[in-house]
Each structure stands twice: as structure tokens, then as C-alpha cells.
Amino acid sequence: MNQPIKAYIKQLVQEAVEQSLSQGKTAISIGRKKYVIANWKMNQNLQETLSFFQKIQDEDGVEVVICPPAPLLLPAHTQIMQEGKKLSLGAQNVHQEEKGAYTGEIAANLVKEFGCQYTLIGHSERRQYFQEDDQTISLKVKRALQEGLTPVVCIGETLEQKHQAQTEKVLTSQILLALEGVNPADVIFAYEPVWAIGTGESASPEEAQKMHHYIRAVLSHIDKKSAEQIAILYGGSVNETNAKEYALMPDIDGVLVGGASLKVDAFQKIITVFAKGD
Numbered sequence: 001m002n003q004p005i006k007a008y009i010k011q012l013v014q015e016a017v018e019q020s021l022s023q024g025k026t027a028i029s030i031g032r033k034k035y036v037i038a039n040w041k042m043n044q045n046l047q048e049t050l051s052f053f054q055k056i057q058d059e060d061g062v063e064v065v066i067c068p069p070a071p072l073l074l075p076a077h078t079q080i081m082q083e084g085k086k087l088s089l090g091a092q093n094v095h096q097e098e099k100g101a102y103t104g105e106i107a108a109n110l111v112k113e114f115g116c117q118y119t120l121i122g123h124s125e126r127r128q129y130f131q132e133d134d135q136t137i138s139l140k141v142k143r144a145l146q147e148g149l150t151p152v153v154c155i156g157e158t159l160e161q162k163h164q165a166q167t168e169k170v171l172t173s174q175i176l177l178a179l180e181g182v183n184p185a186d187v188i189f190a191y192e193p194v195w196a197i198g199t200g201e202s203a204s205p206e207e208a209q210k211m212h213h214y215i216r217a218v219l220s221h222i223d224k225k226s227a228e229q230i231a232i233l234y235g236g237s238v239n240e241t242n243a244k245e246y247a248l249m250p251d252i253d254g255v256l257v258g259g260a261s262l263k264v265d266a267f268q269k270i271i272t273v274f275a276k277g278d
């Protein structure tokens with residue numbers, strides 16, 4: 001599809017979504033699966049990883065996914081098996097190609113073999129430091145699905161885009177490109193405003209809810225039924241103190257946690273908040 005047509009479609013979707021929202025038309029469906037996902041980024045060593053999996057407890061009612069650095073996936077998988085806990089693993093990134101001469105890159109089928117069921121795709125740090133654009137992210141989503149991984153697609157606006165009132169436009173574009181040629185029901189979204197990541201300045205629960213509602217409205221213009229089922233997680237300075245406020249929001253189906261997921265006690269409290277559903 002050429003660029004002017006793509007831009008036109010984005011504009012049409014955005015206008016339709018804004019009209020639906022102003023008429024209060026988008027349905028909120030309670031009862032979606034809840035997720036608490038840890039993104040350790042480039043933190044934790046082998047000993048810290050083994051100790052974390054010995055201490056952390058699974059809880060009913062919430063899918064807990066840990067995304068350690070790639071070299072820690074196999075020891076983490078082994079430890080989870082030994083402990084017999086209901087914990088899942090995710091990669092932080094995978095390459096879009098199946099295999100080949102891509103030095104230093106990570107193959108999706110390999111992380112699957114190492115016990116992953118999920119992979120983050122398009123985290124803002126990948127977009128910012130590794131020049132991942134929406135086109136690459138779209139290919140990575142397809143690769144993940146082909147290898148049987150659930151992609152957790154990270155979307156969000158920068159501070160500059162927020163100040164320029166571009167948030168909705170940016171999110172619409174990121175969603176449409178990520179879902180090109182993909183069944184929306186197979187994907188999880190994580191709304192992570194870039195200005196809230198690792199800064200201690202989180203989006204307020206109301207602000208996050210508003211954007212999650214917008215994201216679901218965009219999704220419902222692609223596939224209404226899937227939109228009601230798709231999990232949309234919030235990420236950005238979530239901790240054991242503020243997690244409960246996000247859990248109370250009807251369109252927030254879980255959280256993607258960076259810094260606070262490195263501390264077992266803090267992360268356990270966040271799991272409990274979403275497991276209890278209040």
C-alpha cells in the first residue's frame with residue numbers, strides 16, 4: 001500500500017474513533033485476562049535470577065511473565081521447571097528474520113526453544129537506541145507469531161509528541177502498522193508513554209485509562225470482537241504503591257514493569273494487586 005493511501009486510512013480511523021468516543025459508543029468489557037510483565041532490561045546476573053525465581057510466587061487470576069536478558073532465559077526456564085511455578089517467560093526482543101547472518105541478534109525460534117511464550121516488540125528503548133521503526137516492528141510481530149510467540153507490542157508517545165498534541169495520531173499509526181496482516185486477537189499491547197519510562201513520572205491512572213480507552217476504540221474499528229478481548233497493559237514507572245490505582249481502571253488489563261520488577265518484594269505486591277482484582 002502506498003504512503004498517501006496509508007496516511008488517508010490512518011486519518012479516517014482516527015476521525016471515526018474520535019467520533020465514536022464523543023458519542024460514548026465504545027463498550028468496555030470486564031473479565032479480560034490480567035497480565036503482570038517484568039522487563040528486566042539489561043539488569044540482573046545469574047545468581048540474582050536464580051534467587052528471584054526461588055522467591056517469587058505465582059498467584060491465581062494473573063499471568064505473570066518475566067522478560068530477563070536473553071542469556072538468562074535458559075537458566076530461568078530451568079529454575080521455573082524445578083520450582084514447579086506457574087510463571088511464564090518472555091524475550092525482550094527478537095529479530096524479524098528466521099535465521100541468517102545477523103551477528104548479535106536473537107532468533108524467535110530459539111527463545112521459544114528456551115521456554116518463552118511471549119516477546120516484547122518495539123519497546124521505546126529499541127525504537128530510540130536501535131532505530132527500530134514501525135515497519136521493522138510490523139515484521140517482528142509477524143515473525144513472533146510465526147514462531148508461536150505472543151507479541152507484546154509497545155506503543156507510546158514521546159514528551160515532544162505529547163506537547164504537540166500528537167498522542168492519538170502517534171498511537172493510531174503505531175497500532176495500524178503493527179497489526180498489518182495480523183489477527184489483532186493474537187497480540188497484546190502495552191501503552192508506555194516514553195516520558196514515563198524510568199523517570200518516576202508515571203501517567204496518572206485517569207490519563208492512562210483515557211489512552212487505553214482510545215487504543216481499544218482504534219482496535220474496535222479494526223475488529224470489534226477482538227478489541228473487547230485484547231489485553232492492553234500500562235507501563236511507565238509502575239511500582240508497588242501506584243499499581244492498585246491502575247488495576248482499578250476498566251481498560252487497564254495489567255502492567256509492564258521495569259525498575260520495580262527487579263525487587264522481588266515490590267514485584268510480588270504488584271502481582272497480588274492484579275491477582276485480587278482490586
Ligand SMILES: O=C[C@H](O)COP(=O)(O)O
Binds near residue numbers: 198
Ligand atoms: O518495560 C518497562 C518500561 O520501560 C517501564 O520501565 P519502568 O517501570 O522502569 O519505568
